[in-house]
Amino acid sequence: MKVTPNTIEKNGVILTEKIAPKIRDQESNTALNNYQNRNNTSMTDEEKEEKKENYFDTAFKEREDTRKEACEIIEETLKDAKVSNEEKASAIAKIEEIGARMEKEANVQALLKAKGFKNALVIISEGGVTAVVSSEGLTSAQTLQIQDILTSETGLTLQNIKIIPIA
Secondary structure (H helix, E strand, O other): OOOOOOOEEEOOEEEOOOOHHHHHHHHOOHHHHHHHOOOOOOOOHHHHHHHHHHHHHHHHHHHHHHHHHHHHHHHHHHHOOOOOHHHHHHHHHHHHHHHHHHHHHHHHHHHHHHOOOOOEEEEEEOOEEEEEEEOOOOOHHHHHHHHHHHHHHHOOOHHHEEEEEEO
16 A cells, blocks of 8 residues: 555554544644643632643543544444455554553553652653643652653653643
């Protein structure tokens, strides 16, 4: 299969135009952008805490919904009699990739919570990882802890890691 503007090639696997747009959407995280664009200055501490909780709840739900939708599209592709064996293999590989990414994210989030971060959202994308943690401000020691967890669990280097504290 040839790569076109409506396809994505990942690890030698070409995803069809049915799958590629949804996977691109799955990689984005609009909840973080929405949170960062809000102004916290006139909020009480209780309102800020509630807003922080809402951010994490919303972000987890959006990520889950997007992945569910992507998997449903991939499953539809697998059921389509017109889809070639090559495209089916590509779809299966994508489901496996999503599953592996979900497992890594869950592991890292659990480790961050074990280190005392009440809320942690980890987003692993192609070639990078972002950790959003609930914190009034990170100390150098906390930053190093997060970096250590992210590098050891994902195999990525520090230059491919972002840490975003949310107060």
